[in-house]
Amino acid sequence: MATAGTVVLRTPRRLAALSWRRLFAHSSFVAGAAIVAGVIAAAVFAPALAPFDPVEQAFTNQLLAPSRAHLFGTDEFGRDIFSRVIYGARIALVVGVVADGIAALLGVILGVISGYFGRRVDAVIMRTVDVLLAFPYLLLAMIVVAILGPSLTNAMIAIGIVYTPQFARVVRGAVLQVKEEYFVEAARAIGAGSVRLLARHVLPNILSPIIVMATLTVGFMIVETAGLSFLGLGASPPTPEWGSMLATGRSFMLTAPWIATFPGLAILVTVVGFNLIGDGLRDLLDPRLRGAR
């Protein structure tokens, strides 16, 4: 595969090198942070911001075009799309964080074990990673959902599992590099055990690539979980999830295009926000990752 055996050539910058001043001088980070802050605010203050109940049906209001009363119009059950989009931010953020957390946690565990212990353990883990990478992402996610049963929680787990190999590879590369450093050797020389070495010396020094990778992938995870919901393998109605809202909107595309337009726009804005933050962090912390994914 084109990505096989990527060699880490440069030491990623330490987290400590990152000051708020440098972060806020980076225009794309600032723009992304502003967007994501907006999405978080929408999620937190959803009950105050949303003018209507996101799941309450009103059959006298079916398929209304955007107006002052319904900013984004209404859907086939008369539900206010603006309110549903606002509440959808909660789901999108949870999805992004949980799926990313699963991928990062599993990836770090596998990558650290593989990189630190090497030899057979490394061979077994990395061949498994190769096998997982041989699946087109969504197909692997579909299999996992098929095994666990379709639901939003299982879709998040599936997307987390799908991204685990990528994290494992990046972490393994970083561990391989850090474990050769003098300070690790010195710690080993004064008798530190594997657990202490990993927890106190290796892990803190591979945090930058993990953080960069995690922010760069949040957006994709939100999109792909929405994709699973769009296919009927994630959130089910009447949950105000952007992907399943798009799926419904598809049937009314020609008669009520607003149903599909606004949830799509919400996904786009959120993902742009996370991607800008990810780009910014990557430039500042780990320029090696440029072009990954």
Place this chain on the structure above:
Amino acid sequence: MLKFIRRRLLQLAPVLLGVSVLVFFGMHLIPGDVAQLLLGDKGTEADLQRIRHQLGLDRPVYVQYVRFLAGVLRGDFGISIRTRQPVMWEIGQALPVTVQLSLAALVFAVVVGLLIGVLAARYPRSALDTGSMVGVLVGVSMPVFWTGILLLLVFGGMLGWLPLGGIIDGSLEYRRITGAPLLDGLVAGNWTIVRSSVRHLVLPAVALGSTAMAAIARMGRSTMLDVLGLDFIRTARAKGLAERRVVSRHALRNALLPVVTLVGLQLGLLLSGAVLTETIFALPGLGRLAITSVLARDYPMVQGVVLIAAAVFVVANLLVDVLYVYLDPRIRYE
């Protein structure tokens, strides 16, 4: 070179074996009884036993796996629960549609992506550069399924320029040779088929290729900017070559390598996106087959589709590696 290809092909075998293990045992973890699914509600316990015996489901799992693998090696993936057709036959019908769609998307992504990237690098910090990079950011972040819906709405619905879905006009009849209508039309020299097929292909290909296009444009711009600042470009300019020639012959070829890497990475996204694109545009391809089979719990079909998709994916990645050697004479895989 041949030695390299042979070695890489040999390396693929364990990966595909791993995929088959994962898919087979994964399918066994899904709750539900295949015999029950096949019979529906009608079967008696005796019928169920008979079907289980016929399919070998009463044997130990590892025996079932060996039988499955032996079947796969003979090109026999079993019978679809949903359609009662051989899985291989169904895949044979669907695969050409997906390959045609993915190739069209790839061509769109590479051609348009490189064009935007090169132009942006050629005029850095111009309005063209800024505009295209904002467009690229949006393109990378747009979900394929939303792009598809918007394209359908605008070009199919509002403007009525292009059809709303399908692979070819329903009224047209043509001789199926490869299963990919565009190629079949070209082979038969039937321009009505070719025209209809292209009209049906444009929107899905653009929708599917847009993310890859944006990524390629971004990568193309940054590598072109790097390359255009190198000494050999100054030399080429100094010896009086036309700027167009400097860019197209000297800089572009050297900027292509990272783009090829990116194309390799994008292949997985392309095959994933095919599931969504085919669903939106009602294309009878592998992706649509995959999702209908998963929803219908048609395990033999899911196994077959996933194995074939993974095989296509790893072979496509091998082709990317081979392309590397062609593009960069410094790389030698021996």
